[in-house]
Amino acid sequence: MSNMIQAAREQVSALTQAAYEKAAAQGILPAGVEVKATVEIPKDVKNGDYASSFAMAGAKAMHMAPRAIAQAIVDHLDLEGSYFERAEIAGPGFLNFFMGSKWYGDVLSDIEAEGMEYGKSDEGRGKKVxxxxxxxxxxxxxxxxxxxxxxxxxxxxxxxxxxxxxxxxxxxVNDAGNQIHKFAESIHARYMQILLGEEGFPFPENGYHGDDIKELAQGFYEQHGDAFKDADEAQWLEPMSQYGLSVNIPKMKSDLSRYQIEYxxxxxxxxxxxxxxxxxxxxxxxxxxxxxxxxxxxxxxxxxxxxxxxxxxxxxxxxxxxxxxxxxxxxxxxxxxxxxxxxxxxxxxxxxxxxxxxxxxxxxxxxxxxxxxxxxxxxxxxxxxxxxxxxxxxQLVNLLQDGKPVRMSKRSGKAIALHDLLDEVSVDAARYFFNSRSSTSPVDFDLDLAVREDSENPVYYVQYAHARICSLVGRLAEEGSCVPAAAAVDAAVFATAEEKALIKNLAQLPEEIHLAVRDYDPSRINRYLLSLAGDFHRFYNACYIRGEAPKVLSARLKLADTVRLVIANCLNLIGVSAPEKM
Missing domain, CATH: 3.40.50.620 (HUPs)
Known part of the structure; x- marks a missing residue:
């Protein structure tokens, strides 16, 4: 259950505390002071990969200037075998830590070990939900x-x-109560209109007006003929409601199964x-x-x-x-x-x-x-x-086409049904678009965008990154360069900003899953996928793989294949396919 971002954060705290204790043992810093410091990730990598507020948080209790405390900490840091290659003092006394190659290599190793389960945790502790x-x-x-x-x-x-x-x-399944009574009444009225004509029998004002009710009435008529023509409500209510449910519920199950949902x-x-x-x-x-x-x-x-x-x-x-x-x-x-x-x-x-x-x-x-x-x-x-x-x-869904709203009205019978939508766009596009915003925000579902096959369409953009990597891995395998095990990769090769940014993003998934659980917001996975795909495309355009020296080719190929695995992993979480060819 890897969380390399949290592991690095905890290591900063441990390294800083150990350095403080060494300095205190030598009488350079006051002993026995409990410091509650924060460890943050700076927005600008020039300020390090992690920044500790230890010196400023301890200044009051130690009666010392933060920069003097920071200097004592830096002088006593032991980074041997850690994730970090150096630490610097910045501003009023921030301790900025810069990661070395070990951390980058361990990210790839952990993802390799966990595979499609990468990002798992025991946060839920088996609670039944x-x-x-x-x-x-x-x-x-x-x-x-x-x-x-x-x-x-x-x-x-x-x-x-x-x-x-x-x-x-x-x-x-709400198969009881008022709405089922109204449902049966609506079928009965359409059934009677088949027998007597639309003018011959009134339709209830608050009934269900959709064409699907007419189809149910027709189906009931074909089974029973005019046997219920003179029946009173006590005789027709149960047969008509049960017939309607026997048709509609299997349709719902079928539509949801097509939508990749199984209960x-x-x-x-x-x-x-x-x-x-x-x-x-x-x-x-x-x-x-x-x-x-x-x-x-x-x-x-x-x-x-x-x-x-x-x-x-x-x-x-x-x-x-x-x-x-x-x-x-x-x-x-x-x-x-x-x-x-x-x-x-x-x-x-x-x-x-x-x-x-x-x-x-x-x-x-x-x-x-x-x-x-x-x-x-x-x-x-x-x-x-x-x-x-x-x-x-x-919140609501706004369906758009040609930049204009597509009107929906269930009562008038002109609703855009799920099965109609899935005839127009792929299941992948529908699932991705509907999960693209947090539940508290409305979703604008652009039908034209959902069917586009270019980088403007977010699901295509993410799936294309996966397919692109599959194609790359396949071509290199034909040329004799197979994806290596993480242990065989020299992580010191990862020297460019694009490589480091990509690996940092790979390490972010466990935190994204934690936040998605905390906020009951699985749309975080969509946004993470877009970010990861963007970082991959930038890496791919900046860092050559084919034709590079063997050590570089091997490391970058492993990095690309790790991205492929994580994209497939996340697409699986949101029920979207990960195509190998596009």
């Missing part, structure tokens, strides 16, 4: 928001797994209702004193749960009192449980029954008001929802 994403209503085709949520959730789960979490990918489980909401789990969960909230009855309905005292949650998070009583908090219905007067009640039960199932340590949900930004309410409800069940439920809110 469920990532639930897409979870689109099975009442129609998946759209652009689902496409973004799909790659965001899939990539995030991959990154979490690389960081040592035990991850699980789940799709929650560990498709969890059906109906199982929570049929097993009595929703009723049991609501009863638990009642037993805990968090419900009350009003107008025949059962309500959750969300207001008090949220007040308790916000006060625990550090808000003042005055701030909490100013919030416009409202309670939520759990069971309607007609005896039916609300979607919110089912949602609480589902998340209790995640945390209590299946014992996930953390549940991560990818939701559209329009659900932001629901986050704290659900967390508070789980708090009311004693499940610490405020910490164990993490919701990643995702």
């Amino acid at each position: 469920m990532v639930e994403f897409v979870s689109a209503n099975p009442t129609g085709p998946m759209h652009m928001g689902n496409a973004r949520g799909g790659v965001l959730g899939d990539s995030l789960a991959n990154v979490l797994q690389r960081a040592g979490f035990d991850t699980w990918k789940e799709f929650y 560990d489980e498709w969890f059906f909401e109906s199982t929570l209702h049929n097993s009595g789990y929703v009723a049991q969960t609501v009863q638990m909230l009642a037993d805990n004193g968090w419900t009350y009855e009003k107008d025949g309905a059962l309500w959750l005292n969300t207001t008090e749960l949220l007040k308790k949650k916000f006060l625990a998070e550090g808000k003042t009583q005055e701030q909490v009192d100013k919030l416009d908090l409202k309670d939520d219905v759990l069971r309607r007067a007609n005896g039916f449980y609300t979607y919110f009640a089912a949602d609480i039960a589902y998340h209790r199932n995640k945390l209590e029954e299946r014992k996930f340590d953390v549940a991560v949900n990818i939701w559209g930004a329009d659900h932001h008001g629901h986050v704290a309410r659900l967390q508070a409800a789980l708090d009311g069940l004693g499940l610490d929802g405020s910490h164990r439920l993490v919701v990643v809110l995702m």
Whole structure:
């Protein structure tokens, strides 16, 4: 589990502390002083590869000028066998460390040893994390928001797994409740219009208007003819909803599989209702004193749960009192449980029954008001929802063509569906573009750019770097120059700024994965790939490989092949292919 950037940072601290102790033993510096110094990476390599603030941080306690402390440290540094070849004093007393060839060689060795697992860590310590994403209503085709949520959730789960979490990918199928009733009503209305004509039967105003509903009604008619023409709702509701689901859910699975997304489980909401789990969960909230009855309905005292949650998070009583908090219905007067009640039960199932340590949900930004309410409800069940439920809110997608927005409207039936998009652009382009920005930023998906085969298209630019290296390795192998083992490379060969910058970037991946996990932001991997590909192209244009002296050729070939491995590794994390030819 290599992290050469962190290793070098820690070595700077250790070398500096050892030098201080030597100087203190000789009476040059005061003994027994604890110095809390920072070790930073300067923006300008002229100021070294790492800079320690030890001298300035210790000046007050030692009653000495920082530069005098720095001089004593430099005089007593022992860099033998370390990653560093020298250290210099700069400015008010910075200690600037310059790396030697050992560090560069060790980066290549570590990547070679870890291969496609490079960047892994034990940060997660085996914690069980469920990532639930897409979870689109099975009442129609998946759209652009689902496409973004799909790659965001899939990539995030991959990154979490690389960081040592035990991850699980789940799709929650909303196959119960109001939207399914409306779905069946819409199919029924179109079915009746097939029999009576469009003027002969009214379509519900709030029904689903898409052409897909007409296709479902036609399919149902072809199976059953006019058998349901005179049926009442109790007779047609279940058959029509089940028929619609039996067609739509396999389509969703097929579209997501085409999109390179496979789930560990498709969890059906109906199982929570049929097993009595929703009723049991609501009863638990009642037993805990968090419900009350009003107008025949059962309500959750969300207001008090949220007040308790916000006060625990550090808000003042005055701030909490100013919030416009409202309670939520759990069971309607007609005896039916609300979607919110089912949602609480589902998340209790995640945390209590299946014992996930953390549940991560990818939701559209329009659900932001629901986050704290659900967390508070789980708090009311004693499940610490405020910490164990993490919701990643995702901003909208703007689809562009010819520089203009492509209008989307699910209600009008003119939505741009995921399967339509994948007919226009490659899966690689779709996945890369949808994961190109953090979830907090909208994504402008440029259809024209996504199909371009030039360096303006970021996914092409990255994949081309991989293919270019594969071609180079193949040509040199034919000429008798194979990629050497890292141990056979003389790292002292790496003398140019381009070579050093490229190796430093290779060393950055473990940190990028750590930050992606910390921020629940797998788009960092996309940005890292662009940066790495750019550094490789600059290296390739500045540093000849073919025709160079054997030692130089061998070292640069190994460096190029290491870049190939890391690009393939990162593309795999975000579910994009790494072509060998383009």
